[in-house]
Amino acid sequence: MHRLLTGELPFAVEQEPLEHAPAWYKLLSDCVRQNPEKRPASAGALVSRLKAFDDNRQAEEGQFKKEQEARERAKRQKAENERKRQTDIKRQAQEQNRQAQQQTAEKQEIGSQVKPSIIGLALLGLGFILSWALVFIIV
16 A cells, blocks of 8 residues: 555565563464464454453553552551561560569568667667676776
8 A cells, every 4th residue: 555655665664572462462463464364363352362461461561560459468568567676675674673673672671671680789789898898998
């Protein structure tokens, strides 16, 4: 048709493969073949191949959506696990603090019980020493 309209031979189409869409490349290559028998037989055949692309695209979108939802679930689970871990760390710190306070209170209680005993012993010892001193002074 190009030759009829322009009087020139049509130029050869330089074909570059579509690496990211090989099915589209095949369809386009089939549509521009020189041999008509190798082209799609009818517009209906071309439409059915295009519909197959749409079906594949929808399936890929569905798969992509599922994968995205799975990534989001994993991200939420990771955040929840981190929150639980932080809560556990906080609880452990609170428990350690409580135990330290309890130990401090116990030591203070023991110390408050020991001080009067030591003072009593000191006074008893002082009384003993003074009594002996009086004995030696009087004698």
